[in-house]
Amino acid sequence: MRAFAAGFRLQLRIIRSDPDYFMPLVPVPLFAVAFLAIIEHAGRRDLAEYALMAPVLIALWALSLSASGEIVQGDRWSGTLEPGVASPSSFPAVVLGRVFAVTSVALFAFVEVWIVGRLLFGIPIEIHHPTAFVLTVLASSAAMAGTATIMAALFVLARSARTFQNSLSYPFYVLGGVLVPVSLLPDWLEPLSAGVFLSWSAGLLRDTLQPDAIRDVPLRLGVILGLGVLGFAAGQLLLHRILRRVRTSGELAAA
């Protein structure tokens, strides 16, 4: 836990000193405009929660995946990977803490979308179930951090991972029901979709904006967290493989 907290604090300091980390948040209002314009033009304000939550989830996914992909690779280039690995703290826990910090930054997207919805379209984000909303945001951030740990490891392990960085967006937005419910996808895609934490997060977040009672909140939160833990376990396994490989090959060396 201390390693996680230290990683979190370190990354927050890095983010504070480097405004480039906030750059992916710049297009978020434009996505919000695009989605809100679609429902407004169609006269379907009843679907506002879809247009409001989609840019937030897109920002969460895009920022976390792109920034976390650079974490281990950045350490490697700057020569800080070696002392990090040599220290007694759990290296994957430090990486998870750092990824979680990046994920937290993505939550600023909520503010951006709220401003666009309210000021440009007169559509506010009305949270009818605040407790469920906060818990879903926290669980989704944790799941995102766990999933993004895989990318942190893959970027070092596979040279081609960077090639796919740009490609890991829309396929997951479709599978994750980010803009439209997964029930609109073909039946054969639904089992795949259930394995993507975004699909659970998107559904639950949208439900918190509706006045109706929400069903199965603990179960749905549990699935989001469970998928995040699975992601972290996979990322941890990959990180161990990387460390074993660079130790064996002698690539790990004090600068």
Next chain:
Amino acid sequence: MSGLRHTLHVLALAARNGFLDYSVTFTWKTWLSGWYLRVLAQVVFFALMGRLLGSTEQVHYLLLGNAVMLAALGSLFAVAGTTWERRAGTLPLLVASPSSPVVVFVGRSTWALVDGFLSSLGALFVVAPLFDLGLPWPRALLIPLLVALVGASAYALGTFLGGLVLRAMSTRNVVANVAWTTILAIGGVNVPVDFYPRPVEWFAHALPLTHGLQAIRDLVGGAPLATLLPNVALELAVGTAWLALALLTFDRLAEGGRRDGSIEFGG
């Protein structure tokens, strides 16, 4: 060598250089399994929004708009492409050479133009049948021409923006992202441009894609071919204007480092 021949020679060499760089990033297999899968999903993503709205007309509107959008999106990769020379440390050599840097950079990112063109058509002709969007034959033969026009127009904007980001390289991705999401939001991709207030609409008319996409919509909708010409001419005019702006400013921006001492050989 005459001036024009020299320029074309430099363009061809720069284009070849760019394609070689691109071939290191993508093979056919990784392009198809990575990028192409993404662009298919991008068009499906928006088309499904139409399905959520419960309107076949909206499905087709969103599908067509977002498929053509890919030509602009691909071409706008030229924004980041121009910074590769600076990162590689070869910009000082280009500035010092007798050729104009803008000629090199116009050629350097033509891979982006081709990528956008193939992505757009590859997505349109595959996703359209999945959502029952008819592409009438033989009018559909004109779609690639119009998509190429949209791509070229966006490429001119990308080259202009590429010149700007040479002076602030860390902004290259955000500039490209803001450019394409602006077009996505107001360029008639998802809703008609007249949905927005008048000043926004005017701005949309100065962006690449807006007029070209309208021409493609009219073509697919069965309008007489002659009625497409005004939008084709406007798209051409917009692209030419952005290219002129790029030609006027690029060399000055690229050579700015010589004046203020910020030009470097390091990556």
